[in-house]
Amino acid sequence: MSIGIWQTEAKVNGPLELKIGLHLETSAEGKIIEFYCHKNKSYLGSSRVTSRYSPENKTAPNAYKIISDISCGPESTHLRFDPLPADGVVAITKMRVHTRYWHTVDLRDAIDHIKPINSIESVELIDDQIVIVSVGSDPYVELTDQLQSFVATDRSDYLGFLAQYAFVAFILLKIVLPLLEIVMRNGHQVADFSHAAKRLFDQVVSKIVDFTHRFFAKPITLNGFLLVFAFSIYGFSSYIFTGHLIKNGDAGFFSTLLFIALQFCFVTSVYIALLGAMHQHTWYRVIVGFCLLAVSFAVWVDVSLFSLNGMHLSQGLAILTDGGVGRFFDNLRFTGLSFTELGLYVAALFTGILLSLSLVWFLEHRGKRFQLRFSIYQSMVVVLFAIATIYIAQSLSAPKLNAEQIFTYQDHHPIGLSFFDVKDYLVSFDAEAKPYQRNDVLPADAGLTTTSPISNVYLFVFESLREDMVNQQITPYLSTFRQNSWRFSKSVASGNATHYGWFSIINSKQPFEWERYKRLTDKQGSVPLQVFRQLGFTINIYSAKDLSYLQSDQIMFGQDLSLADYISPHPDMSPPDHDERITKDLIADINDRHKTGKNLNIVFLDSTHYPYRWKSGAFTEITPYQGTPAEGTDVSSAVRIMKNDRQLIVNRYKNAIKYMDYLFGKSVGAIRDNNLTDRSVIVAVGDHGQQFMENGYMLHGFTLFNEDIDVPIYFQTPGTVGFVDDKVASHVDIMPTLLDQLNVDLEGIRGIQGSSLINDSRHNYKLSSVAGEQNTPSSFVVSSPDWKLFFRTERSNPAYFKKIYVTKITDKNDKVIVPGAGLRADYVGFVNQYFPDFLQQTPIMH
Structure with missing residues (x-):
């Protein structure tokens, strides 16, 4: 009996070997059907099983029996079903799952597990059948997100297995007993x-x-010079990171620096173990020593990047290699650096690698005057001592560090050993991520029409433009435009980086969906642009930006860019020259082509991309500023300069804004001079903001302070009288508002997540996302006219989160507030009072 219980436990708790059998009815003969499974993050091709509605699987006219083996693995949680490659209807009449035996699933239970994910119009239980209606390409559903419990062993199963294995054990015992008798003789x-x-x-x-x-006791010869050099680099990076957390000289600085720097012991112990694992051949020692230096340099680069703008080395490399290694230089150009600067950086990188190898080789051959002998035992003792010291240092630092400083260390230091006992959130809520639905195909027979006399729409997208920079001194033309426009008590970017801004403005989609949409290989592009196309508008793109960055051109205009009738060329020239060129092209078309027909004109201006450039002579410059109008300095140097004279860098930014404002004024003047104002809508918007160390960072992409997300959103329509609307506006609302101004009824049109600001009856708060963490954001803020609610989702599973964590509440000026006594009930009450229906109204949750 004991053996039977043991075997039964092993059986019911072992990994699932999954087979699925479906009886299906459909008219899609010959079409492909697919299954995938995954563990929480993404569906991988390695788990895909493909079948077909083939004659071999047919059981009756339009009826098929599909049985598939799926290599899911013991920890898989989700099961995906692709019933068709495109539009159509499939009915599941019977579902069976085989793990330990074939088990028939009640379709009334199965319907509760099924979630429509992409291009699915409906999933309904009709006459004891699950009917799936798909629209668009690549439709699929999630059959379950609880795969391990989908066919959990019930009591009768358990007793059956127990009886089976107990009987087998009895038979084996009858065989073993005679053998034991022979052994005893x-x-x-x-x-x-x-x-x-x-x-x-x-x-x-x-x-x-x-x-x-x-092996552990064997003395290993270490080059002392190499260790000192590597520790110097690591120690300097520790000083940079500590300085980012705490101002040098403040209480807790030394103890924090100590527990961060001591973590070099872990790197050293790995170095010693690698040397001890092989015969100490010179070239092997050189390679391992180079790796030690490379790790120290990588930590230095990582913490330096993070201290500048919140980005990590891995994220930067992911952006630069997006689309393949071959796209490295194209993506690098998007930083705004000239070819000369790019060449110097690449040359410096390879020179650094060669010099590091040469240095290690020299030290291993010539630098033998300072050598240390360590065994792995001794290195383990050092590591244990370091851990104990880190614990003590963190105990001393804990009273002097606030929660945000501790969270920053835990989340962003490359090693980040932590003994701090601090929660990184204030209050949590159960909230499930909204399933991804592609919805990027506008039906050809949507029947959309407009009776509006508006024939031209001009959408100006300004790079890195903060709302607080719009004034008569910096932007005289945009400031005048603002006074005569419909504007808002608060207007926010939906994301804090360019690619998020473009996606939100043009596609009217939350950045939460950006990464999953980007992965598609047959993108149809922006649904709002498809609406404009059906209304008879010609879509003209005047861009100083390289729109191929992170496939943004395909994301906005479709895989083949067919949604754009005209995209301006992008020759090799500086951003100010690009801005001037596209402005000339735009004005030429205003003077000619825009006088007839319908035109949607989208203008991307770029001079305010770092290092902020402009063409001299167009306006009176704001002085003093660093560098020349054509050339600035690198970001690291800019941060050092700002410590002594912040205005030298800020004035570069202001002058670049003035230059774009000058070009904007010329464009709006051309519209007015050609008498097109009465039949034109003009919109001005910033794609995101920009920081100048106001909150410890330079540029943008990591935080959601006002400097990052407060941007201009101004509408000027025929007969507009300038006024301030008490609504909160965001990027995703721009396209729906434009279409509403054209009197287009968008009821029933899917694929647009924003709402028209003309008749927006929803609660007055809007969502913004952080771009600098990972491709699917996990940190957010919702902004109301008076308050901001910061929250995060589960970082390890951002696309499929089941909880959210409120991390901070501030007023509209980013000043942290603590409601009541700071108890959970106080925070919940604040959220319910000032962000009513927060969980239901936030567009990434359902």
């Missing part, structure tokens, strides 16, 4: 064999222990 021979086996086992164990002891 020959006991001395068995005893001799047992003693010999024990001696052999003891010898093997002794040799393993002896080898392990000799």
Whole structure:
């Protein structure tokens, strides 16, 4: 019986070997059907099983029986079903799952598990059948997100397995007993064999222990110069990171620096173990020593990047290699650096690698005056001592660090060993991520029409333009435009980076969906642009930006860019020259082509991309500023300069804004001079904001302070009288508002997540997302006219989160507030009062 219980437990708790059998009805003969499974993050091709509605699987006219083996693995949680490659209807009439045996699933239970994910119009239980209606390409549903419990073993199953294995154990016992009787009659021979086996086992164990002891005790020669050099680099990076957390000289600075710097011991112990694992051949020592230096340099680069703008080395490399390694230089150009600067940076990188190898080789051959001898045992003692010291140092630092500083260390230091006992959130809520639905195909027979006399729409998208920079001194033309426009008490970017801004403005989609949409290979592009196309508008793109960055052109205008009738060329020239060129092209078209027909004109201006450039002579410059109008400095130097004279860098930014404002004024003037104002809508918007160390960072992409997300959103329509609307506006609302101004009824049109600001009856708060963490954001803020609610989702599973964590509440000026006594009930009450229906109204949750 004991053996039966043991085997039964092993059976019911073991990994699932999954088969799925579906009886289906559909008219899609010959079409492909697919299944995928995954563990929480993404569906991988390695788990895909493909079948087909083929004659071999047909059981009756339009009826098929599909049985598929799926290699899911023991920890898989989700099961995806692709019923068709495109539009159509499929009915599931019977579902069976095989793990330990075939198990029929009640379709009334199965319907509760099924979630429509992409291009699915409906999933309904009709006449004991699950009917799936798909629209658009690549439709699929999630059959379950609880795969392990989908066919959990019930009591009858357990008793059946127990009886089965107990019977087998009984039979085996009947066979083993006679063998035992034979063994007992020959006991001395068995005893001799047992003693010999024990001696052999003891010898093997002794040799393993002896080898392990000799390996761990063997002295390993270390080059002292190399260790000191590597620690100097690591120590400097620790100083940078500590300085980012705490101002040098403040209480807790030294103890924080100590526990961060001591973590170099972990790097050193790995270095010692690698040297000890191989014969100490010179070239092997050179390679391992180079790796030690490379790790130290990588930590230095990582913390330097993070201290500048919140980005990590891995994220930067992911952006630069997006689309493949071959796109590295194209993506690098998007930083705004010139070819000369790019060449210098790449040359410096390769020179650094060669110099590091040469240095290690020289030290291993010539620098033998300062050598240390360490065993792995000794390195383990050092690591244990370091851990104990880190614990003490963190205990001393804890009272002097606030929660945000501790969270920053835990989340963003490359090693980040932590003994701090601090929650990184204030209050949590159960909230499930909204399933991804593609919805990027506008039906050809949507029947959309407009009776509006508006024939031209001009959408100006300004790079890195903060709302607080719009004033008569910096932007005289945009400031005048603002006074005569419909504007808002608060207007926010939906994301804090360019690619998020473009996606939100043009596609009217939340950045939460950006990464999953980007992965598609047959993108149809922006649904709002498809609406404009159906209304008879010609879509003209005047861009100083390289729109191919992170496939943004395909995301906005479709895989083949067919949604754009005209996209301006992008020759090799500086951003100010690009801005001037596209402005000339735009004005030429205003003077000619825009006088007839309908035109949607989208203008992307770029001079305010770092290092902020402009063409001199167009306006009176704001002085003093660093560099020349054509050339600035690198970001690291800019941060150092701002410590002494912040205005030198800020004035570069202001002058670049003035230059774009000058070009904007010329464009709006051309619209007015050609008498197109009465039949034109003009919109001005910033794609995101920009920081100048106001909150410890430079540029943008990591935080959601006002400097990052407060941007202009101004509408000027025929007969507009300038006024301030008390609504909160965001990027995703721009396209729906434009279409509403054209009197287009968008009821029933899917694929647009924003809402028209003309008749927006929803609660007055809007969502913004952080771009600098990962491709699917996990940190957000919702902004109302008076308050901001910061929250995050589960970082390890951002696309499929089941909880959200409120991390901070501030007023409209980013000043942290603590409601009531700071208890959970106080925070919940604040959220319910000032962000009513927060969980239901936030567009990434359902």
